[in-house]
Amino acid sequence: MPRISFDQVAKSYGSVEVLPPFDLTLEDGEFTVLVGPSGCGKSTTLRMLAGLETLSGGEIYFDDKPISKLEPKDRDLAMVFQDYALYPHMSIAKNMSFALRLARVSKSEIEEKVKRVAAMLNISPLLDRKPAELSGGQRQRVAMGRALVRDAGTFLFDEPLSNLDAKLRGKMRAELAEMRDTIDKNMVYVTHDQVEAMTLGDRIVVMSDGLIQQQGTPEELFKAPVNTFVAGFIGSPTMNFIDGELVDEKGTSWVRGDGFMLPLPVEMGQRLGSLAERRVTLGLRPSSFTMDLTTGAPIELNVVVSEYLGAQSVLVTRCGGTEVLVETQSAAPIKAGQMQSFGVLIDEIMLFDKTSGLRL
Amino acid sequence: MQTANVNRLTPYMFMAPAVIVMAVALLYPIGYMIYASFLDWNPSQRIGEAEFVGLRNYINLLGDASFRESFWVTLKFAAVVVTLEMCLGVGLALLLDRNIRGMSLLRTLFILPMMIAPIVVGLMWRYMYHPTVGIFNQTLKGLGFEPIPWLSDGDWAFASVVIADVWQWTPFIFILSLAALQSLPRSAMEAARIDGATGWQQIIYIKLPLMMPVLIVTALLRLIDAFKVLEVILVLTNGGPGLSTEILSLRISRTASEFRELGEAAAMSNYLLILLLILTFGMFLYNKAIEARAARLRRAAQEET
Ligand SMILES: Nc1ncnc2c1ncn2[C@@H]1O[C@H](COP(=O)(O)OP(=O)(O)OP(=O)(O)O)[C@@H](O)[C@H]1O
Ligand SMILES: [Mg+2]
Numbered sequence: 001m002p003r004i005s006f007d008q009v010a011k012s013y014g015s016v017e018v019l020p021p022f023d024l025t026l027e028d029g030e031f032t033v034l035v036g037p038s039g040c041g042k043s044t045t046l047r048m049l050a051g052l053e054t055l056s057g058g059e060i061y062f063d064d065k066p067i068s069k070l071e072p073k074d075r076d077l078a079m080v081f082q083d084y085a086l087y088p089h090m091s092i093a094k095n096m097s098f099a100l101r102l103a104r105v106s107k108s109e110i111e112e113k114v115k116r117v118a119a120m121l122n123i124s125p126l127l128d129r130k131p132a133e134l135s136g137g138q139r140q141r142v143a144m145g146r147a148l149v150r151d152a153g154t155f156l157f158d159e160p161l162s163n164l165d166a167k168l169r170g171k172m173r174a175e176l177a178e179m180r181d182t183i184d185k186n187m188v189y190v191t192h193d194q195v196e197a198m199t200l201g202d203r204i205v206v207m208s209d210g211l212i213q214q215q216g217t218p219e220e221l222f223k224a225p226v227n228t229f230v231a232g233f234i235g236s237p238t239m240n241f242i243d244g245e246l247v248d249e250k251g252t253s254w255v256r257g258d259g260f261m262l263p264l265p266v267e268m269g270q271r272l273g274s275l276a277e278r279r280v281t282l283g284l285r286p287s288s289f290t291m292d293l294t295t296g297a298p299i300e301l302n303v304v305v306s307e308y309l310g311a312q313s314v315l316v317t318r319c320g321g322t323e324v325l326v327e328t329q330s331a332a333p334i335k336a337g338q339m340q341s342f343g344v345l346i347d348e349i350m351l352f353d354k355t356s357g358l359r360l
Numbered sequence: 361m362q363t364a365n366v367n368r369l370t371p372y373m374f375m376a377p378a379v380i381v382m383a384v385a386l387l388y389p390i391g392y393m394i395y396a397s398f399l400d401w402n403p404s405q406r407i408g409e410a411e412f413v414g415l416r417n418y419i420n421l422l423g424d425a426s427f428r429e430s431f432w433v434t435l436k437f438a439a440v441v442v443t444l445e446m447c448l449g450v451g452l453a454l455l456l457d458r459n460i461r462g463m464s465l466l467r468t469l470f471i472l473p474m475m476i477a478p479i480v481v482g483l484m485w486r487y488m489y490h491p492t493v494g495i496f497n498q499t500l501k502g503l504g505f506e507p508i509p510w511l512s513d514g515d516w517a518f519a520s521v522v523i524a525d526v527w528q529w530t531p532f533i534f535i536l537s538l539a540a541l542q543s544l545p546r547s548a549m550e551a552a553r554i555d556g557a558t559g560w561q562q563i564i565y566i567k568l569p570l571m572m573p574v575l576i577v578t579a580l581l582r583l584i585d586a587f588k589v590l591e592v593i594l595v596l597t598n599g600g601p602g603l604s605t606e607i608l609s610l611r612i613s614r615t616a617s618e619f620r621e622l623g624e625a626a627a628m629s630n631y632l633l634i635l636l637l638i639l640t641f642g643m644f645l646y647n648k649a650i651e652a653r654a655a656r657l658r659r660a661a662q663e664e665t
Contacts, residue, residue, distance in 0.1 A: 052550050073556040085547035089569045098565070099555035132657045146551075 001153045001186050002062035003028045004049065009058035011044055018044055019210040021058055026203075031180045031187045033197040035233065036207035042190040043082055045207075046156050049188065050079050078152040080160040082190075084143040086131040093118075093127040096145045113149045120175060121145050122168070136163045144172070148179075154186040161196065169196075176200055194234055198222070206230050228357040231283050231350060237314055240324045242282045243354070246275050255282050255351065258320025262297045265347050272351070272360055280360065283350035286314065286327040289342045296343020301326065306336050390633075397626035403616075410623070417627035426603055427611065427628065434608040434632075437518070438586035441525045446579055448526065449533025450571075454563060457541045467538070471531040478528070482595025485524040486511070489596070514604035517597050521605050524592055529585075533578055540574035541567065573650060580643040584636055608632050 004026040011019040019041045026032045034042045047053040049060060051072035059066045067075055078099070086095050093114055100110045118124045121141040131139055140163045147155060161169045177200055180187060191197055197204050198218045205215040206229070214226045218234075225231035231239050244257030246264075253269030253276075255262050262282075264272065272278075290296050301317035301324060308330060315326040315334060326342060334340055351360045397417055401410035421427045452470070456463060473481070488495045489510035497507040510520045544567060552566045568575075590609040593599070599606030599614070606614075608628065616625035 050554060052553070072550075072553040073558070077554065079551075079554045081547055081551060083547050085545070085551040087548050087551070087566060088545065098552070098557075102556045102561060130657065146555075150555075 001028050001184060002065075004154070004186060004188075005061045006045075006049075007059050007061060009048065009060060010056045011041070011048060011053065012056045017210070022212050024205065024212060024215070026186060026188065029184045029186060031189065031200055031202045033189045033191060033201035033204045034207060035191055035194060035197045035204060036213075037233075038192070040207045041210040042207060043158055046079075046158055046188060046190055049154075050077060050156055051075055075154070076152050077154040077156055078147040078150040079156040080143050080147045080158060082158040082162075084131075084139045086139060086142055086146070088131055091128055091130060092123065092134070092142050095131065095142055096149050098146070099150050114145075117145045117148045120148075121172075137165065137168065140164065141168075141172075152185070154188070157187065157189045159190055159192065162192070173199060194236060198234070204234075206233055208233075224359070225350070226359055228281060228283065228352045228359075231352070231359070235285055237286045237325045237327065239350075240284045240286065240322070241352075242284065242319060242322045242324065244280055244282045246272060246278045246280055246351075248273065248276045255280060255349070257282065258322070260299050260319055262299065262344055262349065263346060264349065264351075268349070268351070275360070279354040281352040281354055281357070283352055283359075284324070284344065285348060286325040288345045288348040289326045289328070290345060291328060291332055291342065293341060293343045296345050299342050299344050300339055301342060303334055303336050303338060303340050306334055393626050393629055396623055397630050399623040399626075401622040401626075403620050403622055413623070417624045418631075421624065421627055421631065426606075429603045430606050430608050430611040431631070433518075433603065433606060434587060437522065437525075437589070437605075437607055438583055440522055441529070441586050442579055442582050444522070444526050445530045445533050445582060446575070448530045450537045450568075450575065452530070452534045453537035453541055454567065457538060467535075471535055473528045474531045476528070478589075478591035479595060481524060481528050482592040485520070485527075485592070486596050489520055511597055512601060514601050517601060517605050521593050521596055524596060525586070525589060528592070529582065533582065536574060536578045537571060540571045544570050576646060577643065580639060580646075584639050587632060587636060587639075 006022060006024040008021040008023060009019070010017070010021040034045060036042055044053060048055055051067075051070060055068050059068050061067065062075070087098065090098065096114050096117065097110045100113065105113075114127070115124070118127055121144060123138060123141050123145060126134060126138060126142075131142065134142065140160065144157075144160050147157070161172050164172060173196060176189075179185075180200065180202070189196075189200060201218055203215060204218055204221050206213045206221065208229050214221060214230045216224075221230060221234045225234060228241060232241065242257055242260070244255045244260070247254045247256050253264045253273055255264060263269075289299075299319070301315075301319050303315050303317045304323075305316040307314045307316065311330055313328050313330045313334075315328060315336075317324045317326055317340075328334065352358060353360055396407065396410075398412060398414055399407070399410040400413045400416070401407065456467060456470075476484075487493075491497055491507060491509065491512065494510070496510065500507055509516050511517050548566060548570070549562060552562050557565060588609055589607065590613065593605055593607060593610055594613075597605045599610045609632070612625050612628045612632070615621050615628060
């Protein structure tokens with residue numbers, strides 16, 4: 001399975017530059033997830049890799065071999081399309097086996113593979129139907145099956161689970177995770193869903209407006225996002241951003257804003273000591289709050305709504321003029337409509353530059 | 361109750377004028393023709409003076425060797441031109457279904473022959489087929505080959521009218537297939553490319569099957585038209601030499617004007633009409649089958665949800 005590298009690859013449609021030149025390397029056998037908001041160029045990147053879109057600049061290499069002139073069929077890949085792209089005139093079984101039939105795989109082997117994958121995807125009873133006779137989620141699973149029966153070196157998935165219900169999606173995610181661990185293939189996976197990104201990715205590439213914002217392991221992105229965009233995109237519920245400024249008082253560094261004043265961890269305070277008076281954006285994950293006031297720095301929040309999610313609740317609160325989400329254990333119920341004290345785990349505080357959005 | 365009835369009738373009342381016009385304009389001539397086919401009718405007589413002979417015209421025709429020959433020429437002509445035109449038209453569409461600069465101009469050029477009046481097409485080709493000054497024989501002569509008796513030999517004459525018809529009507533198939541091709545789901549084609557299909561395999565396994573409904577209707581339309589072709593052949597060969605290119609519509613017009621047998625001409629037209637009705641009915645059945653299938657699919661999809 002090749003190591004895939006994008007070298008200054010760019011894409012424009014006419015005069016519209018969709019993807020400015022970028023570099024990206026996908027290691028051999030890695031499960032790479034591309035995430036980003038709608039329209040940021042994830043599908044375009046995938047389709048260029050597949051050979052369905054021409055490059056406007058740069059080159060893609062499989063190991064050291066340039067491939068931009070190769071037809072899709074010569075790139076040894078299987079793909080799940082965002083819009084399924086099933087063959088309308090073929091039955092589901094025929095859809096799934098098309099590539100194998102073209103490759104002259106033996107009948108018995110085809111049957112065996114189709115059966116196995118269909119069972120995994122819960123579509124065995126549908127094999128004789130035509131795509132028009134299926135629901136959206138069923139079609140999506142067929143699209144997935146069509147890729148999974150193949151023995152390609154690289155698998156490309158373009159939002160393959162977007163139309164499934166929560167339970168099925170969980171099951172599919174587990175199947176994919178198992179595949180990732182058991183077979184040694186390159187997988188490139190596009191999704192909106194950051195849970196999928198976090199659970200599946202060996203490496204996550206966060207994109208926005210055609211630019212790669214950051215790439216790294218799920219943990220790196222969660223713990224050390226480079227800017228507010230990545231910090232806000234990774235993690236659920238999303239990170240709270242509150243305006244504030246740095247101040248030096250009583251020998252420590254603080255971040256102060258409308259309705260709060262939190263001490264910085266010693267290491268961060270030393271690093272940022274020289275930046276006093278600087279306007280910053282404070283990033284606080286909803287999970288960084290605790291009810292135990294002894295372990296965190298105190299903050300007073302006005303609880304507006306409490307959203308019960310089972311074991312956890314998410315509180316929608318206000319800190320000055322800013323909305324702040326707080327994750328708590330449902331065991332300690334909190335009434336809406338009153339001021340409440342929380343502790344902030346100051347080691348999890350993140351500070352971002354107010355104007356550039358970069359993490360300090 | 362009363363108003364419900366009126367409401368139900370309203371659409372028919374709005375349709376009534378159109379239906380009446382259609383009935384008069386369409387059914388009256390057909391009825392007239394059917395009636396005439398039972399008469400021994402000379403153009404110098406008024407229709408009331410003609411003698412009623414029952415089915416004699418029809419029976420006579422069945423025993424008439426030149427009518428049977430004519431019928432056979434018509435069938436052969438229609439089958440050959442439609443087959444050739446389908447192959448060429450679909451082939452061209454597959455070839456030109458791409459975005460290259462100048463392609464739209466080329467496409468426009470391709471459909472020009474269809475827009476020329478058939479009489480003009482006939483005259484044009486007759487000139488080109490001319491044994492001594494025609495472009496074909498001139499070229500052959502220039503290259504050192506024997507001239508070809510385009511219109512004076514039976515087999516060549518048949519080939520010549522076929523060529524002219526193919527020239528004029530291939531564009532019709534071409535534009536319809538091109539439209540069908542361009543409305544095919546792009547993504548299915550992309551999936552086929554990923555699945556490893558070569559250009560030919562994409563055509564055979566994806567494009568042609570998906571175009572098939574349009575192709576069948578196109579072929580039927582062309583077939584119906586080919587049975588009625590008249591002007592080009594009239595101008596090119598006038599049915600000759602012998603009966604080699606005397607298609608039915610030509611024979612009908614000659615029976616009426618030269619042999620002055622209006623009744624027999626009408627009977628002949630009815631035979632042609634029956635043939636066309638069978639074809640049209642076939643097309644209708646095909647459409648019905650397609651609709652029934654679509655309805656079944658919708659039902660199945662609904663049961664699902
Ligand atoms: N054929 C095209 N012509 C012009 N612009 C295009 C074309 N295809 C895509 N774009 C533009 O390129 C950008 C990236 O599109 P792309 O499909 O890669 O987005 P995406 O990240 O996959 O979004 P989504 O998550 O909604 O699928 C979009 O702004 C889109 O409008
Ligand atoms: Mg997309």
